[in-house]
Amino acid sequence: MLKVLSNNYKETSFGDIPIEWDVKKLGDLGKVISGLTYSPDDICEETGTLVLRSSNVQDGQIKFDDNVFVKVNSGGYNQVQYNDILICVRNGSKSLIGKNALITKEATGMAFGAFMTIFRGEYNNYLYQVFNTDIYYREIHKNLGATINSINGSDLKEFKIPIPPLPEQQKIASILSTWDKAIEINKKILSDLEIIKKSMTINVLSGKNRFREFLKNNEISDKKGYKIPNDWEVISLSAVLEQIKNSVKPEKDKLYKQIGIRSHAKGIFYKEAVTGESLGNKSVFAVEPDCFMVNIVFAWEHAIAKTTTAELDMIVSHRFPMYKPLASKLDLDYLLFFFKSKKGKDLLGLASPGGAGRNKTLGQKEFLKLKIPLPSINEQKAIAIFLETYDLEIKLCKQKLEKLQLQKKGLMQQLLTGKIRTT
Structure with a gap:
């Protein structure tokens, strides 16, 4: 149950927060760990050690679509641990500084590059949620280098964060992670729909898949560079x-x-x-x-x-x-x-x-x-209607995803500032 309170608040640099909450520096909540420096000569095939980089952090998740492996001795690098927060601290694009993700069990033991930093502490489930708010990104932009798009470990440890008591942290993290899971499920559904639609588009526009009422035979001919049904x-x-x-x-x-x-x-x-x-x-x-x-x-x-x-x-x-x-x-x-x-x-x-x-x-x-x-005009219309149903499903899925993201954003603004309390 959530409860909105109108008193028992104190003034801080973040505005009013509950009197039971503290404002603490990140350096008091955990430690900052530096990444691995390597040269192009160290890069090898997939037999090496996977080095997590900025491209492995996508939408607050660890992704493995763009990987680099390097030759490095066992024990010659800082290994990421489950529930560490991986942070991009240096990048050619200023907008990417500060993006982050929680380390999953799948990523445990991997290395991370020198343009990344690990934050390790016992409050990471809560801090990960804070690291996706304006509270965190205001600190990032205050500390960006004037000429280099980077923040250093010393600056990161000075970031100030509003911290509730541990039981409330855990409840807040649990509530917000429920939205995270729903968002991730809908992203997967959307991705699957787009993949299916792409495949079906290829198949119906080439006649590989046809509607029963238009199927006269299964014969395919090569006509002017297209392999299509005989009656097309x-x-x-x-x-x-x-x-x-x-x-x-x-x-x-x-x-x-x-x-x-x-x-x-x-x-x-x-x-x-x-x-x-x-x-x-x-x-x-x-x-x-x-x-x-x-x-x-x-x-x-x-x-x-x-x-x-x-x-x-x-x-x-x-x-x-x-x-x-x-x-x-x-x-x-x-x-x-x-x-x-x-x-x-x-x-x-x-x-x-x-x-x-x-x-x-x-x-x-x-x-x-x-x-x-070109198939017959009636088959053209049937193909278009069929593909439009996929477009509609994709549109509805995107709308649902946007709604979930807006809900989470609004909830974060309330929970992470103590405007709404967990009981």
Whole structure:
């Protein structure tokens, strides 16, 4: 049971905290242990000792996606212990200084690099929660070097932390770890959904997996570079798309809202409204709903989207050509899912010659020459609906994850300052 109290508080540098709490330096709560210095010559294959680095700390967890192993004698390094807190104390990116994670049983006995530090003490379950709050990061930013993105062990030991009695620490840590577990479970579910959707996208867009009502036989043919079912076609975009160009002549005193497209297939965004006078002689076009739209400058970076009625009365520049599918031959959502896929992104890159960045512009003639695999219009629609169900599941999972993270953040602010007490 949690209880909110209005009295029995004392003033500190952190604001009012319960009178039973203390403000202590980290150096009084445990010890700071330095990491292993090694050279590139010491790096070896997986037969060596794994050295935990900044890249092994992701979202407050120890991860093993990017590992380095070194040759080091047994006893020649400080081994991490279960429940140590691994802290990044030096990094080229200032924003990464201070990120941390609790050492798991899986990581016990590993080494850690010289740009990392271990904090070891009996209050680590509680301190780990504090190390993910503004209380901790304010101390980090106060002590960052002026020219080097680092904090040293002496500074770390001077960090001041509000500390409740041990029984209350344990209750606080237990409550917050419940949210941590729920967050981690939802992250795993989200990751699994995204992996499954990626695999299913590849399979249904190639005809490897088909819906029973469209399956005539299991024969696959090689058609113009695609291995697809016999009853599918490979068609140039020029045969199934019509470019839409509704030119707009801006009126001097009228307001116009422009749209843009985010890279990485993240959809449309809206810009602030501007006057026709500020547009000057700029070539702009009225947005037509139900079109495939691409940013020709960043097509290679997956800047694609579809327009809807929400964009009516808005405008785009000539860098955002719009294409309307021929309704009897091509489903817009199928087309969008195809170009969201790796194969679609690769094709956009091929149609965007030149160097990196703004010199790598999509050639609109080259775009219309691109060939894509097409099942019947009804099968296209079925594929799009199927993939949309995965998108919805992923969206709902992200919303649940964000809700859990916000709940934990709010609870931390209350519990770790004593605004809410455990009883």
